[in-house]
Amino acid sequence: MKKIFLSIVLLLSVSISWSQRSQIIAYIDMEYILENVPEYLEAQNTLDEKVVKWRQTLDKEARHIEVLKSDLANEKAILTKDLIEEKEEEIALKQDELRRLESLYFGPKGDMFLLRKQLVKPIQDQVYNAIQSISARKKYDFVFDKSSDLVMLYSNKKYDISDLVLGTIDRTRLVDQKNAKKEERKNAPNELTTQQKEAIAKKEAIVAKKLSEKEAKKKALENRRNELLKKREEKRELLRKKKEALKKKKEDQKKEQEKKDENNN
Structure with missing residues (x-):
């Protein structure tokens, strides 16, 4: 329509x-x-x-x-x-x-x-x-x-x-x-005129700035990822230590119980 x-x-x-x-x-x-x-x-x-x-x-x-x-x-x-x-x-x-x-x-x-x-x-x-x-x-x-x-x-x-x-x-x-x-x-x-040199320098500066910004974003993302991986590893290590402590506690309790059983016999 x-x-x-x-x-x-x-x-x-x-x-x-x-x-x-x-x-x-x-x-x-x-x-x-x-x-x-x-x-x-x-x-x-x-x-x-x-x-x-x-x-x-x-x-x-x-x-x-x-x-x-x-x-x-x-x-x-x-x-x-x-x-x-x-x-x-x-x-x-x-x-x-x-x-x-x-x-x-x-x-x-x-x-x-x-x-x-x-x-x-x-x-x-x-x-x-x-x-x-x-x-x-x-x-x-x-x-x-x-x-x-x-x-x-x-x-x-x-x-x-x-x-x-x-x-x-x-x-x-x-x-x-x-x-x-x-x-x-x-x-x-x-040779290149002053105006041409300035134009080239300006273009190169713009390109360098864009590359720097992209690199900064990439680095920030990588830092965030590394931080996440570090936290994950810390949690895993903490969990591992807790498991080992629990395992050791059970073993100590088992040994203590075995000693009591021997004394009773």
Whole structure:
């Protein structure tokens, strides 16, 4: 219903404007354009490879948690209450870590969002710039996206400017490559300017900061895990000493009883 409503509103708007002057309308197929832009396909492949690796990491952690749960279920009958609580706490800690890692990868501002923005946005900008250039040159009043939510009940192929957009992107790419080579040859013998050095230093500082933050989080998690393991070991040692003391007490009582029996005989 929403799509139909938008289509009706659009048609009414165009019809009203048509009475004032002729409107020049064109459309594109964004999916078709992106599928034919090599940079987009390369960016998408890079993103897909990262997603596969992230999924593998999450699956590995999830399987490890399932193993811990299974081990606890199998050993529960022979474990003390304290040991059961420790293992349950360790599992809960692993589950929290898994949720945090999943959010880090696929959250609203996670690695996937940032990487997609970094890889895809420049390509989308190329497409929009090409559309604006063609629209200004051919004086289009409206350019619609055929692959969007807007319902196009009929579209004449002669108003499809998708190939024009691709041609503009290709020409822009060639020009940029030529200019880049000229600039590279021009600046090759020269040292980096102060501004370039500052920009490089700034990028390196940002990367170093991110690495430091990740390392700090990793270290904090490791410290927490070590603390948990230490507490568990202390409890086990305490339990062992209690068992040994109880065993020794029983042995002493047994020896005392044996002495009494010998005296009575």
